[in-house]
Amino acid sequence: MASAAEQLAANMNFGAFQKATELHKRIWFTLMAMVVYRLGTFIPIPGIDPATFAQAFEGQSKGILGMFNMFSGGAVERMAIFALNVMPYISASIIVQLLGTVYPPWEKLKKEGGEAGRKTLNQYTRYLTVVLAVFQSFGIAVGLSNSPGLVDNPGPFFIISTVVTLTGGTMFLMWLGEQITSRGVGNGVSLIIFAGIVAVMPRAVSQAFSLARTGAMSGGALLLIALLVVAVTVAIVFMERSQRRLLVQYPKRQVGNRMFGGDTSFLPLKINTAGVIPPIFASSLLLLPATMMGFLATADMPAWAQWVPGLVGQLQHGQPAFMVLYGLLIVFFCFFYTSVVFNPEDTAENLRKYGGFMPGIRPGKRTAEYLDFVLTRLTVIGAAYITIVCLLPEMLIGFYNAPFYMGGTSVLIVVSVTMDTVTQIQSHLLAHQYEGLIKKSKLRGMRNR
DSSP, X not given: OOOHHHHHHHTOOHHHHHHOHHHHHHHHHHHHHHHHHHHHTTSBOTTXXXXXXXXXXXXXXXSHHHHHHHHTTSTTTTTBTTTTTTHHHHHHHHHHHHHHHHSHXXXXXXXXXXXXXXXXXXXXXXXXXXXXHHHHHHHHHHHHHHSTTTBSSOSHHHHHHHHHHHHHHHHHHHHHHHHHHHHSSSOHHHHHHXXXXXXXXXXXXXXXXXXXXXXXXXXXXXHHHHHHHHHHHHHHHHHHHOEEEEEEEOOEEEETTEEEEOOEEEEEEESOSSTTHHHHHHHHHHHHHHHHHHHHHTSOOOGGGTTHHHHHHHTSTTOHXXXXXXXXXXXXXXXXXXXXXXXXXXXXXXXXXXXXXXXXXXXXXXXXXXXXXXXXXXXXXXXXXXXXXXXXXXXXXXXXXXXXXXOHHHHHHHHHHHHHHHHHHHHHHHHHHHHHHHHHHHHHHHXXX
C-alpha cells in the first residue's frame, strides 16, 4: 500500500501548483535573480575596449578561457563585471572540503561541530573566495594592462579598479546564490552556472545550423548530433537517478513495558557520487597548459621550442591525444573525489553508534570494508558513464566540427541542475499539500467538538 507521501505526490497537479502561493514567490525571486545576473554579464569593466578585447579573445576561445566563458554565459569574452563568475567560490568550496578530510581541526569541526561547525567552515569558504578572487582578478588586470590596445589608460589605477570590480562581482554572485538557495528554488550557485550555460546554448544551435546551411556539415550529421543530444540527456537522467540501496536493520530494544526499534531502512549509494567535478577538473588541467603554451606560441620562439605549436595542436578539442588524456583524468578524479566525499569508515561507525547493521555483515570494520567494496564497483560504472558522456561530444567536434559549447560537461550540469530544481519544486508542493491536510484536520476537529 502506498504511503501518505506517495499518495500526495500522485495527487499533485496544476491546481495544487496554483494554490502554492509561497512557491510562486520563490520562483519569481529566482527568475528576478537570474535576470540581474544576466544583466551583469553585459556590463564591461571600466577602462577596457570591448571590441578590441573580443577580437583578442577569439585566438584563445578554444582553451580554458572558452570553458570559463561557457560557465559565465559569455561574460569572459565581453570582460564583464561578472567575468570571474562563481568559479573562485567553487574552488574555495572544494579546497575547504578537501582540507576538511586531512586537516585535523577542520575535520573535527566537520564531524563534531554540528550546525555551528558548518557555519564556521562556510565562513572560511567565503574568506578563501575573496583571496582567490583577488589573486585571479589581479592576474587578469596585469595581463590586460600589459596588452597593447586593450586598455585606454593602463597603469596602477586600472589594475586597482579591475581587481575591485571583478572581486566585487564574484562576491555579489556568491551572495546572490545564497539568497536564491534560502529564498528561491534550487541551489543558487548551481543555478547561476546553469543560467550561464543555457544562455550560450542558442548560439551553439545557431552555429550548428549555419554549418549545415553552408555545407560544412551534412544534414545527416546534424540529425545525428540532435539524436545523440537526446540520447545523452536520457542516459544522464537515468544514471543520475540510479542508486544502490543497501538494507540496514535496527534491532528491537525494550524500554519499560514498551518495545521500540526493529525498523529497516536503506542506505542509498549513488552511481555517480562525484557529480560534475571530475570533468571540470580534468578539462581545467588539460586546457590550462594548452592556453599557456598558446600564448607562448604567438611570440618569437627559439629553435629548441619549435615543438610547442605541435603540442598545442594535439591538446585541442577533438584531437586523439586530448581525448585519451581527458578520459584518463576523468576516471582518476571520479575515484579521488568519491573517496573525499564518502568515507566508508565514518558511515560504518555512525551505523554502529545508532545500532544499525547490514544483514550478514558484522558492524564496524567489516561493514566499512563492504561499503568500500560496493562503492568501488559503483564508481567504476559511474566513471565509465561520465567518460562516455564527455567523450562523445569530443568525437563530434573531431569528426563533424560541432560547436564547442555542446560539451558533455555542460549537458551534464544542465540536466543535473534541472533535475535538482524540479525535485525541490515537488518538495515545496508536497509541503503545501501537507499544510492543507493539517488545516482541514484541525477544522474537522473543531466542528466535532
